[in-house]
Amino acid sequence: MKYKFANRIERVKPSAIRELLRLGGDPAIISFGGGYPDPEIFPIEKLRKVYDQVLQEEGKLALQYTGTEGLMSLREKLVSRVKTIGISCSVDNLFIIQGGQQGLDLTAKAFIDRGDIIITENPTFLGALAAFNPYEPEYVGVSMDENGMRMDELEAALQKHPNAKLIYTVPEFQNPTGVTMSLERRKALVSLANKYNVVIVEDSPYREIRYEGKDLPAIKSFDTEGRVIHIGSFSKILSPGLRLGWLIANRDLAEKLSLLKMASDTQNSTLNMYAVNRFMDMYDLDEHIAHIRETYKQKKEVMFQTLRDTFPNSITYTNPQGGLFTWLTFPQHIDTKILMQEHSLPIAKVAYVPGESFFPNKQEKNHCRINYSYMSEEKIIKGITNLGEIVKDVC
Amino acid sequence: MKYKFANRIERVKPSAIRELLRLGGDPAIISFGGGYPDPEIFPIEKLRKVYDQVLQEEGKLALQYTGTEGLMSLREKLVSRVKTIGISCSVDNLFIIQGGQQGLDLTAKAFIDRGDIIITENPTFLGALAAFNPYEPEYVGVSMDENGMRMDELEAALQKHPNAKLIYTVPEFQNPTGVTMSLERRKALVSLANKYNVVIVEDSPYREIRYEGKDLPAIKSFDTEGRVIHIGSFSKILSPGLRLGWLIANRDLAEKLSLLKMASDTQNSTLNMYAVNRFMDMYDLDEHIAHIRETYKQKKEVMFQTLRDTFPNSITYTNPQGGLFTWLTFPQHIDTKILMQEHSLPIAKVAYVPGESFFPNKQEKNHCRINYSYMSEEKIIKGITNLGEIVKDVC
Numbered sequence: 001m002k003y004k005f006a007n008r009i010e011r012v013k014p015s016a017i018r019e020l021l022r023l024g025g026d027p028a029i030i031s032f033g034g035g036y037p038d039p040e041i042f043p044i045e046k047l048r049k050v051y052d053q054v055l056q057e058e059g060k061l062a063l064q065y066t067g068t069e070g071l072m073s074l075r076e077k078l079v080s081r082v083k084t085i086g087i088s089c090s091v092d093n094l095f096i097i098q099g100g101q102q103g104l105d106l107t108a109k110a111f112i113d114r115g116d117i118i119i120t121e122n123p124t125f126l127g128a129l130a131a132f133n134p135y136e137p138e139y140v141g142v143s144m145d146e147n148g149m150r151m152d153e154l155e156a157a158l159q160k161h162p163n164a165k166l167i168y169t170v171p172e173f174q175n176p177t178g179v180t181m182s183l184e185r186r187k188a189l190v191s192l193a194n195k196y197n198v199v200i201v202e203d204s205p206y207r208e209i210r211y212e213g214k215d216l217p218a219i220k221s222f223d224t225e226g227r228v229i230h231i232g233s234f235s236k237i238l239s240p241g242l243r244l245g246w247l248i249a250n251r252d253l254a255e256k257l258s259l260l261k262m263a264s265d266t267q268n269s270t271l272n273m274y275a276v277n278r279f280m281d282m283y284d285l286d287e288h289i290a291h292i293r294e295t296y297k298q299k300k301e302v303m304f305q306t307l308r309d310t311f312p313n314s315i316t317y318t319n320p321q322g323g324l325f326t327w328l329t330f331p332q333h334i335d336t337k338i339l340m341q342e343h344s345l346p347i348a349k350v351a352y353v354p355g356e357s358f359f360p361n362k363q364e365k366n367h368c369r370i371n372y373s374y375m376s377e378e379k380i381i382k383g384i385t386n387l388g389e390i391v392k393d394v395c
Numbered sequence: 396m397k398y399k400f401a402n403r404i405e406r407v408k409p410s411a412i413r414e415l416l417r418l419g420g421d422p423a424i425i426s427f428g429g430g431y432p433d434p435e436i437f438p439i440e441k442l443r444k445v446y447d448q449v450l451q452e453e454g455k456l457a458l459q460y461t462g463t464e465g466l467m468s469l470r471e472k473l474v475s476r477v478k479t480i481g482i483s484c485s486v487d488n489l490f491i492i493q494g495g496q497q498g499l500d501l502t503a504k505a506f507i508d509r510g511d512i513i514i515t516e517n518p519t520f521l522g523a524l525a526a527f528n529p530y531e532p533e534y535v536g537v538s539m540d541e542n543g544m545r546m547d548e549l550e551a552a553l554q555k556h557p558n559a560k561l562i563y564t565v566p567e568f569q570n571p572t573g574v575t576m577s578l579e580r581r582k583a584l585v586s587l588a589n590k591y592n593v594v595i596v597e598d599s600p601y602r603e604i605r606y607e608g609k610d611l612p613a614i615k616s617f618d619t620e621g622r623v624i625h626i627g628s629f630s631k632i633l634s635p636g637l638r639l640g641w642l643i644a645n646r647d648l649a650e651k652l653s654l655l656k657m658a659s660d661t662q663n664s665t666l667n668m669y670a671v672n673r674f675m676d677m678y679d680l681d682e683h684i685a686h687i688r689e690t691y692k693q694k695k696e697v698m699f700q701t702l703r704d705t706f707p708n709s710i711t712y713t714n715p716q717g718g719l720f721t722w723l724t725f726p727q728h729i730d731t732k733i734l735m736q737e738h739s740l741p742i743a744k745v746a747y748v749p750g751e752s753f754f755p756n757k758q759e760k761n762h763c764r765i766n767y768s769y770m771s772e773e774k775i776i777k778g779i780t781n782l783g784e785i786v787k788d789v790c
Contacts, residue, residue, distance in 0.1 A: 241665030270636030
């Protein structure tokens with residue numbers, strides 16, 4: 001039959017890049033494509049103990065339904081945890097979500113009618129575009145420099161689009177560029193949002209994975225008008241396979257968003273919420289995060305040393321202070337998708353994410369995103385060296 | 396600040412009933428309100444072994460990201476399992492969802508533009524209305540009798556609304572009425588859907604909890620044109636706290652729906668999928684379900700005996716062959732919401748769900764839904780007896 005889909009389905013397409021990355025599933029391929037954590041750092045033995053105890057002691061509760069907002073003691077822990085980044089809130093402002101991605105879906109669902117404007121960094125997280133697209137927004141991309149989203153361009157965008165609904169940012173170690181928004185820009189962003197009456201979506205899944213420089217206060221910490229939605233996640237600091245994150249918003253807004261969550265999937269896994277709550281009781285999450293930071297710092301150094309050793313100077317890359325990614329810029333004439341299809345995958349046996357899908361509007365073809373958290377140091381050296389050989393020939 | 400919400404937010408409201416049920420959270424209250432499984436039947440010790448083994452042997456995979464469609468071996472098991480209800484499909488047709496509720500959200504997201512028609516049973520599952528509402532549909536309710544949705548009324552509705560997008564049904568032990576759609580009606584439903592080119596959503600979370608009568612083939616088993624979306628769930632047969640269900644659809648449609656899932660929440664909990672997969676390897680799920688059936692059959696009998704003993708004849712109730720609920724009809728002048736607020740909660744200390752929110756359009760006030768799976772037999776007897784006292788006075 002021919003399905004009578006909703007209009008929004010025009011905006012829902014499998015990306016060519018997804019197909020390309022599927023080819024990268026071949027175990028012979030060294031993949032810098034995904035945003036996977038290093039599985040070696042998962043606290044498996046600790047989680048074994050945790051699940052065992054939760055099931056033994058609280059099994060009847062942990063396997064049952066619970067409220068949409070999630071386990072109260074976990075929410076209380078998070079309320080206390082975010083104080084360290086300047087966010088003062090109560091459990092009425094915070095609820096548990098199915099990873100950060102769900103926060104993006106719920107936010108767009110609450111705010112976006114067809115044709116509404118979302119302002120994003122340019123480039124921006126492609127998963128956010130995927131979450132927003134079914135609500136049929138239009139995008140305005142704002143350029144970045146080494147201090148994050150440019151405020152002059154943002155103000156121009158707000159003047160041109162006074163009805164813009166959302167400003168979306170990944171302020172730390174941005175996906176895909178690795179860039180962090182400076183303290184001044186964070187304050188300026190909130191001022192502009194106040195002036196033009198727009199909601200900010202602060203997507204912070206990487207913020208605790210910092211291995212250089214100083215922690216910055218959350219954008220939400222400068223929010224005096226309830227216009228910042230802050231999204232955090234356990235995916236990078238504990239495990240993405242548990243699908244747990246949190247969303248913080250003004251009380252009225254949090255209530256609307258949690259009603260939308262109830263409509264979407266009722267609640268998160270009760271068992272996983274009990275387990276993470278108990279993990280935080282039994283173990284020191286910050287100690288675990290310190291271990292992740294060391295591991296990724298080392299991997300980043302290995303990758304950057306190899307990049308310096310093997311890549312031609314015509315290719316530049318960002319130098320992130322944390323997170324999982326660097327962003328490579330090739331000479332203008334290079335199309336990284338074709339490079340991957342014709343050279344990198346078949347010859348170098350290396351996968352990355354071609355940069356074009358990170359651009360909401362005008363797609364630039366001469367970038368790519370490279371992940372350094374997932375592969376072993378040995379594979380990082382081998383993969384980057386192989387890729388260096390290839391690009392020396394074509395650049 | 397005043398938020399510039401999307402139009403759809405007008406359709407997203409906390410229900411008065413939710414607030415009322417929150418009062419029912421008081422441990423002194425005997426609650427027949429929720430649709431909770433009996434926690435005594437959760438296979439806690441088996442799941443302890445399962446999580447322990449999964450984490451020990453496959454921890455690195457089980458804590459990592461995986462594909463949106465979910466764990467392949469679990470999908471394979473489900474493909475094989477649904478053969479017994481007449482559904483012939485492959486893993487390309489089936490993916491894992493965050494409980495049945497997510498299947499409803501994804502389906503409405505794929506099909507419903509503002510003002511589109513969804514045909515439902517009248518009354519229907521209120522969680523489905525909650526899932527559909529944000530996509531701004533209009534509803535047409537079709538009456539039921541003891542064989543389920545009435546096909547004459549359905550055809551009249553389709554003639555009147557030739558552009559209807561979806562027909563939504565809970566064919567077994569319907570929520571809220573407990574009624575099962577007969578074999579003849581299932582076939583007639585597919586014929587009518589073919590004739591009027593509309594998609595059927597078959598929501599089957601209760602189908603395996605049958606304790607009387609004969610299993611019927613799924614509506615999907617009569618689908619020759621790819622127009623039935625079949626939704627199943629582990630919530631009632633294993634645990635709702637794991638948030639796992641499955642959706643089966645024509646291949647093209649399944650691909651669209653799984654892209655929408657990727658946009659909404661990336662994927663389900665990898666760990667929980669590994670655990671359920673291993674549970675099915677290590678233990679006999681059907682044996683466990685047989686135990687659930689016995690338990691609920693017994694509870695239902697206790698409740699019905701008490702209803703017969705203590706309720707006046709002016710109150711009638713459906714006699715479900717399975718599932719978790721019966722549907723009570725009071726004399727016309729009784730408003731069950733007021734009854735609950737003024738008598739049942741404060742005096743009888745009993746909660747149920749007033750029937751009005753189950754009606755998509757014209758709300759009938761003289762019904763209520765009563766659950767018999769969650770409370771102990773002792774509390775069932777006490778609660779129904781107390782309620783009987785109250786209603787004798789008012790009816």
